[in-house]
Structure formats: C-alpha cells, structure tokens
Amino acid sequence: MKYSIIKKLVWAVLVSTAMLPMGCKKDFTDPNRATQEQVFSSPKGLTGAAVGLQRVYTLGRASTLYNLVTINGLTTNELIVVNTGNTAEVQLASGGNAVDGNHSMLTTFWTTCNKVIYDADLVISNAANLSDKNYASGLIAYASIFKALSLGNMSQFWSKIPAGIGTNVNFIDRVDGFKKAITVIDDALAAIAANSISASFISSIPAGIDIINTLHALKARYSLFAGLYAQALASANLVDLSKKSTFNFDALSLNPIFEVSTSTNNVVQVKDSTLGLLPNLQPDFADKRIQFFTVINPTILPRFRINGFGNAAATAFPVYLPGEIMLIKAESYVRANVPDLINGLVQLENVRTKQPANDPFGVGAGLPPAVGVFTAPQLLDSIYKHRSIELYMSGLKLEDMRRFGRPDAEKRRNLMPYPLRERDNNPNTPADPPF
Secondary structure (H helix, E strand, O other): OOHHHHHHHHHHHHHHOOOOOEOEOOOOOOOOOOOHHHHOOOHHHHHHHHHHHHHHHHOOOOOHHHHHHHHHHHHOOOEEEOOOOOHHHHHHHHOHHHOOOOOHHHHHHHHHHHHHHHHHHHHHHHHOOOOOHHHHHHHHHHHHHHHHHHHHHHHHHOOEEEOOOOOOOOEEEHHHHHHHHHHHHHHHHHHHHHOOOOHHHHOOOOOOOOHHHHHHHHHHHHHHHOOOHHHHHHHHOOOOOOOOOEEOOOOOOOOHHHHHHHOOOOOEEEOOOOOOOOHHHOOOOOOOHHHHHEEEOOOOOOOEEEOHHHOOOOOOEEOOOHHHHHHHHHHHHHHOOOOOHHHHHHHHHHHHOOOHHHOOOOOOOOOOOOOOOOOHHHHHHHHHHHHHHHOOOOOOHHHHHHHOOOOHHHOOOOOOOOOHHHHOOOOOOOOOOOO
C-alpha cells in the first residue's frame, strides 16, 4: 500500500478520526489541527480523508477486514481458536448467548463500519463542490466503494442497520441495507459516466483497487443478497474477470490476517482440509483449492494453517474474486423467475473446472467436468458448496448459509446482538435476535 501518500496526507486523515457520532454526540476541538472545512474543501484534504477510509477498513486487529473475516469464520466453523486466552474469539466459537452486546470484536466492527460510512459521506458530498469534476468523480467512486462495503458488511451480520449516522437514528431492514449499498454504487457509476476518473486521482491513492470493476462486482454481490437476481446477473456480466482488485500491503502496513493470526499462531487458524464443511459438502480430495487456502505444519499443532490471502505480511487481499462473480451468475440463473439451469450449470462448471493457472489469483479447483442432468436444488447445493470453498475466509459465508437455508445447527449464531454502546445511546436500537 502506498503509505507515502498517507503520510503526506495524514493531517487530513487525523481530522476525520474524531468526527464519528455514535448515539451521543461529542465535539472535541484541537486548535493545532486543520478544521473540517479546510480539510474537506480541497482535493488534497479530500484525498487524505478518502485514503483514510482504506486505512480504517484494512489495517490492524481493529480493522473491518480482520473482524469481518474472523467473526464470520468463527461463526460459520471455518476457523478454530488456538489460544483460549483470546476471549472475544472464544465467545464467537462458542456462539449463542456467549456472544452479547458487550462483545469487543462486534463493537469494534460496528464502530469502524459506521466511521467509514460517516467519513465517506463527507468525502462524497464535498467532492461534488470541486471544480475538477474528473478528480471529483474519482473521489466519489473510491469513497463509495468503502461506504458500500460497510453498509453491506453490517447488513450481513445484523437484522437491521442504522438508516444514517447521528443521534437517535432510525433503523432499516438488512435487505434495505443491501439496497442502500446498491444506491451508493449506482450514484458512483453515474458520477463516473458523467466525468471519467482522472489519472491524477488514480496516482494519488494506494494501488490495487480497480474502481470500476469493483463497483460492478459489489453491485452484483449485494443485488444477489437482496434477491435481485436479474440485476445481479447484469452487473456480474460487466465485471472483467481477467482483472484484479485488491487491498495491498507491505512491510509497514501489514496484512491484518497475517499480522494477528498467521504470524503468531496464537489467535485463530483454519479448521482443517474440510474447511469446516459437513461430509456431503466437503471439498473433493483432488480439489486444488485445499492447498491454496491451507498449508500443513507437520511438527507443531495445529496441523492445518492459514495460507491463501493471509499467508504473508505483504499478501494482497482481494476485494472480490473472479470465482465469486461466476458463482453469482450461476446462482442468479438458477434462482431466476424462469430458472435457466443450463447456463447455471455452465457458470458453476467454470468454477469447478478452473485451473489455478487460469485464475488471476491462482484460485482453481481443477476438477473434471460434472456428468449428468441436475435439478435446481442439486445445482443450488453445489453452488453453496463451491461458494464455501472458492470464497473461503472471505467473510461472506454466514450470509450464504442464511440464503441457502442451512440449519442453525451449522452456525454459532444466525444474526448478531447490537453493541451496548449503540443500545445505551440510541433508544431506536432494535431488540437482539434470539440466535
């Protein structure tokens, strides 16, 4: 990640870190820092704030990315806890009532998602005032990616999410949260259509994210989650599957999965070569994705270790995978009002038979073609299986388990309780789900 950029712009990022209202709103003023008006009125200040979104989202144990992958992984049996001294992780692995409103990881996840949404709103609204509309469209699109991700992430874990940021805000249903993320993406795509993103903006942000492909991919993801299958398919068809879109890391800004778990072997690890799936859904013995996502340590327990996108300090983490887009197409075809099982199978086979060498990230099952005629339920079972393998440790499995009707016995929780920090300060906070 190009953190020389962040260092140059850090004064702008620091201003935004104290501005997130959560229930009760406090105002802390530092006379030695630039004012909000100064930061959000210039391209340099807005870029600093926008780059700060990626920093909050990706870096460290408090990041959205670490908590997304770990909360989801422990809740869905993808991961195990290595050291029982990690109380928050142990509670997630236990599930049920062990996870309550005091849970530290859920509170951090909730807070960082809301912070990113708040800061993204400031970037998006103020970018519209810039005279350089091509630079402004880049700011709007880049900030919209993190806002959409944050809205989508919250909607995956809570039954309702805040309708906005502020004091005593109302809540909307989680499906409406996905739709809100889609609206954010549509607005960003409209801004780009009106004014293409300038090269000067692209050179001012960390390398890795393919903005336009990412917007289409996220629209496909959240359309699928919202049950908008025709829209999901149309958006998926706009994604260039030969391109990567990644959060990049380096020796100073470490991959958070590696930093917290892989390098220490003291927090969480992969379950085993089954990836936590039941026998009828486990990867085939010849599935090459097992070796991509896991590695064996023959001498020190646990035997199976994190590989894949958490295997080194500078390993890039994908915003989405080409295989996800193929599986969105497959599921959208099968779940359409008039199911298209032929094309659904074609897209599923694109994932099953994909060789690692033919995937931009090296993710490939390399399995032989399927033989036979398949019903819609059989195809959906297979799509779920291959989403669970292809998208292992992506943070998406709990949403998949609900959508595919997996029983509660396979999960540690179905939806999460609301942080007490929110409940104590917002009387509109919904009741916690029973499980």
